[in-house]
Amino acid sequence: MQETYKRVELLKKSLANALSLEATNQMLRLGGEPELYSKNRRDAICMFCINLQMGLEKCNELLERYDEVTL
Numbered sequence: 001m002q003e004t005y006k007r008v009e010l011l012k013k014s015l016a017n018a019l020s021l022e023a024t025n026q027m028l029r030l031g032g033e034p035e036l037y038s039k040n041r042r043d044a045i046c047m048f049c050i051n052l053q054m055g056l057e058k059c060n061e062l063l064e065r066y067d068e069v070t071l
Contacts, residue, residue: 003069007033011046012071015056024050042068 010031014024025035036043036050045066049059060070 004033006031008071012056014050015046015054015059015071018053018055019050021047021050041066046071 007028010027010033011024013019014027019027021036028035036047038044038047042063045063045068046059049055049062054062056071063070
């Protein structure tokens with residue numbers, strides 16, 4: 001799945017504002033972007049970080065640790 005710039009920016013805003021997973025997916029839908037999908041490893045990591053309100057910096061550290069593209 002090729003991720004769009006808009007989706008990345010929405011995910012960044014979600015993590016920066018400590019939104020819930022439900023609110024994040026709603027924001028993605030309203031923005032015309034696909035919801036986070038748990039069977040996609042990068043999305044699953046983002047979901048984990050959102051659920052634990054880890055913030056953008058910690059999420060990027062975790063994405064990097066698993067060799068995924070950072071936000």
